[in-house]
Amino acid sequence: MLSKPSQSSSKSAVSKSSSDEEVSACSKGSFSLTIFCSEHIGNNFYINVLLNLEDIYFFKLVCWRVFMHTKISSVGVYSPDRILSNKDLEKILDTDDNWITKRTGIKRRRIGRKDETNQTMAAEAAKNAIANYVGKFSPIEYIIVATNTSEKNFPNSAMYVQKKLREFNDDCVLSNAGGHDTSAGCAGINVALQEADALVRSEMYDNVLVVGSDKLSFVTDYSDRGTAVLFGDGASAYVLNSIDEKDSGFLGHYSFGDGFGQNYLTCEENQDKVNIFEAFSAVEDGREPLIEKGKVLKMDGKEVYEFVISNLCELVENFKDNKKLNPLGLDFEDLNAVIPHQANLRMFKAIDRKCPGFMEKCMVTIEDYGNTSTASQGVSYREFLENAKEGDTALSVGYGSGLMFSSNLYKVC
Numbered sequence: 001m002l003s004k005p006s007q008s009s010s011k012s013a014v015s016k017s018s019s020d021e022e023v024s025a026c027s028k029g030s031f032s033l034t035i036f037c038s039e040h041i042g043n044n045f046y047i048n049v050l051l052n053l054e055d056i057y058f059f060k061l062v063c064w065r066v067f068m069h070t071k072i073s074s075v076g077v078y079s080p081d082r083i084l085s086n087k088d089l090e091k092i093l094d095t096d097d098n099w100i101t102k103r104t105g106i107k108r109r110r111i112g113r114k115d116e117t118n119q120t121m122a123a124e125a126a127k128n129a130i131a132n133y134v135g136k137f138s139p140i141e142y143i144i145v146a147t148n149t150s151e152k153n154f155p156n157s158a159m160y161v162q163k164k165l166r167e168f169n170d171d172c173v174l175s176n177a178g179g180h181d182t183s184a185g186c187a188g189i190n191v192a193l194q195e196a197d198a199l200v201r202s203e204m205y206d207n208v209l210v211v212g213s214d215k216l217s218f219v220t221d222y223s224d225r226g227t228a229v230l231f232g233d234g235a236s237a238y239v240l241n242s243i244d245e246k247d248s249g250f251l252g253h254y255s256f257g258d259g260f261g262q263n264y265l266t267c268e269e270n271q272d273k274v275n276i277f278e279a280f281s282a283v284e285d286g287r288e289p290l291i292e293k294g295k296v297l298k299m300d301g302k303e304v305y306e307f308v309i310s311n312l313c314e315l316v317e318n319f320k321d322n323k324k325l326n327p328l329g330l331d332f333e334d335l336n337a338v339i340p341h342q343a344n345l346r347m348f349k350a351i352d353r354k355c356p357g358f359m360e361k362c363m364v365t366i367e368d369y370g371n372t373s374t375a376s377q378g379v380s381y382r383e384f385l386e387n388a389k390e391g392d393t394a395l396s397v398g399y400g401s402g403l404m405f406s407s408n409l410y411k412v413c
């Protein structure tokens with residue numbers, strides 16, 4: 001019964017339906033309309049119609065688009081084995097567990113091995129997301145990796161992940177799947193999810209893998225107590241698939257930045273630093289640590305703190321009217337979860353004082369992982385999706401270097 005209309009019938013029907021002749025025919029009197037077949041072709045929906053208009057028969061072709069949405073089908077996480085506790089940091093820095101806990105909420109973080117990179121962690125998280133997938137898996141067609149800690153400028157991490165996935169399981173990714181890396185500071189994962197959703201909605205791809213992976217220990221100077229206590233390493237990955245359910249999956253996104261804040265959080269080349277392994281070796285050997293040259297993260301913590309608090313509060317207060325993020329006009333109170341980038345627990349509490357109810361919805365994992373940049377929301381997303389029911393909603397929010405801010409609104413389907 002289902003058939004695709006031929007190119008020629010389609011053309012003639014369209015020209016007839018728009019002609020003056022037909023308009024005048026319509027005014028003559030009664031008519032009947034019969035739908036005689038319908039069909040999905042790609043992401044479009046076609047209906048063929050037989051119109052009986054006072055003994056005149058027209059074959060009409062009616063077609064309209066089914067608007068695709070994007071579902072998170074599975075989430076994967078990778079965390080290095082090595083735990084670096086606040087007590088460990090007391091051995092190499094002039095700091096203490098009490099200060100770190102009180103000012104940040106962090107108790108421990110994971111640190112990658114020497115041979116682990118943002119790329120190896122990205123591939124492990126991607127494999128985990130695929131292993132966690134339930135149902136019939138369709139091969140990944142495109143890969144986006146959000147990262148700030150690439151050791152190489154090129155090739156990109158997306159192509160490394162593609163290769164590793166093909167080695168892992170030949171059927172899980174197209175052998176010619178393309179991809180790119182996204183750089184937007186710790187907001188990078190939210191920007192990457194926004195990009196992937198746009199690719200799916202535009203019907204370019206049905207199955208996209210999004211990964212956030214950062215090895216911040218690689219760019220941290222372990223002689224700087226103002227930054228060294230905050231960061232950890234990790235990766236998370238999201239398998240996204242197209243669905244043709246209205247108002248489901250990603251509902252909207254909202255990203256913005258302030259380029260005048262770009263000096264507040266940077267990663268600069270050829271700077272002095274003490275790497276984590278050297279810091280501990282020096283303590284063991286009872287000597288001063290050796291300084292090396294490399295990429296180093298530098299931050300004005302207070303400026304970043306203020307940027308995040310003011311913009312996150314504004315986002316919460318104006319949530320209902322933010323058409324880009326929240327086209328359905330949901331109330332903030334009705335959200336089931338907020339999944340913020342894990343930068344500082346004290347920051348979340350400060351927002352809660354201005355926006356009561358924020359903490360109640362806020363998913364917090366910072367105690368065990370610290371700030372893992374683009375990877376930090378994966379653990380919460382996985383937990384949220386495991387426990388959510390259809391229709392539940394979550395707001396994910398990222399912020400950081402740029403200064404950048406990016407948020408996504410998701411409805412479980």
Ligand code: COA
Pocket residue numbers: 094095096099100103104186225226229299300301302304305343344371399400401
């Ligand atoms: N241990 C002990 N003391 C420390 C310390 C540490 N690890 N780090 C800083 N201090 C000291 C400072 O030297 C300062 O001492 P002083 O008063 O004698 O000069 C004092 O603690 C206060 O320092 P300050 O920098 O004002 O602390 P803070 O309350 O602003 O907290 C951050 C610092 C970094 C925790 C906080 O600014 C922050 O979280 N900012 C946001 C960072 C962020 O989110 N970045 C990533 C975004 S992706």
